[in-house]
Amino acid sequence: MPLRARGDDLNQMTVKPLVSLAHVSKVFANGTVALEDLDMDVREGEFLSLLGPSGCGKSTALRLIANLADVSSGRIIWPTGGSAKSDIGFVFQEPTLMPWATAYENVYLPLKLRGVSKSAAQPKIMDALALVGLADFAHVYPRELSGGMKMRVSIARALVTEPKLLLMDEPFAALDEITRFRLNDDLLRLKQAKNVTVIFVTHSVYESVYLSTRIIVMAARPGRVVANIEVDAPYPRDEAFRLTPVYTEGCKAASAALHGAMATHEHL
């Protein structure tokens, strides 16, 4: 069944968000205002992209949601209960794998830290590895894997706990375009298979439109939201989607918002 992007219809608006950021600000110790008065609802099941130039606080927003950093003011609210808060997968900019452990052991880590025994974890680990197409590489060390494969292991590790919310911090930024396109398609497939809510940080307009049901465009200094763009196209999407008017319009709108926020006084 194709998943409709969330429009502005009333029915959707009454659904409780998975997580809400209310007037969230983050000021670092050196005085940098990373985020100022950020308001944001993340709806269950959506693929939300945070799009913006470097320094707009998009990565900071992810870290705050993951509770890896503390808000300076404002609140992060989990309306569906506290369990969702600990039910998060995180994919970092770098693959962030333990070099001394095989792909299998790396994927096992989140379960190991939660006290899941090796035998109980085994099918879950193999499922996660199969999901990213690396079942045959379970006992290979990270150094023997390509950049794209390392990122796949990292994604498998984030999904092995079956999280409700998957946070991704520019995961494909360091990869070549061919690998990146393939991983984009794989990610959409995973998202549908696992029905996970995704927040995806990127600075690529095209990537955000291709992947997302909704894009929040942010501007820097101080980090703030400048636009909220719905991408009203059903999944599954493939290369043909890049030729549709919805895609083109989405890219136009996102680019315009991005440039509007920077045009007058900012330089890249």
Add this chain to the structure above:
Amino acid sequence: MSDNAPSRTFEAFSKYGLPLLLAVGLLGYWEWSVWFHEVPPYKLPSPSAIWGALVRDWPVLSTSMWVTFQTTMAGMVLAFIGGVALGILLGMFKTAENALFPYAVILQVTPVIAIAPILLIYYSPPTVVLLTAFLVTYFPVLSNTITGMRSTDRGLEALFDLYGASTWHKIMLLKLKSALPYILTGFRIGGPLALIGAVVAEIVAGTAGAGSGLAYRIIESTYRLNVSRAFAALFLLAVMGIVIFYALVLLTHLLLKSWHESALQKER
């Protein structure tokens, strides 16, 4: 590659053949000049005379070697354990480092040869030998462990935080693993120093009229103008140092071979 085989043969020759050839040449020259200039053995014994002393005095020398070896090993292993344990503590907790590190430095920078006679007032010579071996060894282990504990990948630390890892898990599954190459470097620097510490203490204790280690044999033999035996004891000390060093190199290789750059074969 066809031109690889000869270059590999040459590499093997230059690695093993050249040093051997050099040793044969130097020993031959030594033997010849002692014979040619008719140097008396109490001034400079020939290599063959030293070998003769080694064989003739083997019962005495081997007993002494065993004594020195045991105390050196005990001091070294205690220093490894103590250095790593204290390094973990100081690496994890800044307050502990602030309180204890200055004393670790003081113990390190004070010349051991100056501490040994004072220690002899309070402890028996074997204990002092062990203590000095410990004192010279633990510091490189300690400071390398601290550096290793502090060099953990920030992303991996965030990952452990995300899954709510306990301090125990963070130390055992993350920090110690990533500190391992540093710790082993500390072992390779500190291990051979243990032998120096032991020899220094034996010499100091020996002049006080006690002890039966190899260093004591050297002193005793020179007093008796039995220079061949002194050289034989020196030779055995050198062998011990070589064995300790390469045992630690082997340990490093075994522990790191599967993942760390320093232990990997370069492929081309």
